[in-house]
Amino acid sequence: MTYQSLKDASVLADNHYKQAIDQKIVLESQAVAITxxxxxxxxxxxxxxKASLNKAACVEQKIMAKGVFDKRKELETAQADLLTINKSYQKEKDRFELTELAYQEAEKQANRTEMHWFSNPAAVxxxxLEEKQPCSVCGSLEHPNPAGFPEGSLDINQETVDQVRELQAQQLNKMNASKGLVQGYLHSVSDKMMLIN
Structure with missing residues (x-):
């Protein structure tokens, strides 16, 4: 090998070295950029x-909030129903009290009528008595001075007593029907109160 060839080889090697250094710098800068x-x-x-975890938490909170909202809506509906039922209950309770008073009055009237009827058996x-028929008490065929009801009293017979007892029974039926409705409303109120509480 000659000096010139060695020198050329050295220059070539220097060029390759510089190119390698330049490539190294480029690669290092690319490595820094890639890093x-x-x-x-x-x-x-x-x-x-982190956003995915937050989304899952948000979805869970949304589900819980919907549950709370649904429960609140259910409670509000139950409260509105309770108010309606309570108003109906109060009306029916008032109606029951009136039917109870009407029944008590009908019972008193029936008892008075029946007692009046029982207290006047001779007049009854x-x-x-019928003409030319024997008296059921004494057997007489003549009735010159039959007993009468005291002045101002009504002509009361078994039919009258039966009529006032029938009115009393009708009032009792009305009162019992109203009482059943009141009890039904009370059960409804109790059920709604359990939902609310």
Whole structure:
């Protein structure tokens, strides 16, 4: 090998070395850029993972909030129903009290009528006397002075007593029907109160 060939080889080697250094600098700068990109991507992946966890928490909170909202709506409906039932209950209770008073009055009237009828048996029997028929008490065929009801009292017979007892029974039926409705409303109120509480 000659000096010139060695010199040429040395220059060539220097050029290759410079090119290698330049390539190394370019590769190092690319490595730094890639590392930055990787760090940025890693940060983005972590942010997305955190956002995914937040989304899951938000979905869970939304489900819980919907449950609370639905329960509140159900309670508001139950309260509105309770107010309606309570008004109906109060009306029916008032109606029951009136039917109870009407029944008590009908019972008193029936008892008075029946007692009046029982207290005037002679007048009642005399009212049943027929001309030329024997008296059921004394057997006489003549009835010159039959007993009568005291002045101002009604002509009360078994039919009258039966009529006032029938009115009393009708009032009792009305009172019992109203009482059943009141009890039904009370059960409804109790059921709604359990829903609310």
């Amino acid at each position: 930055k990109d990787l760090d940025a991507l890693q940060s983005e992946v972590e942010a997305l993972a 029997l005399a009212a049943k």
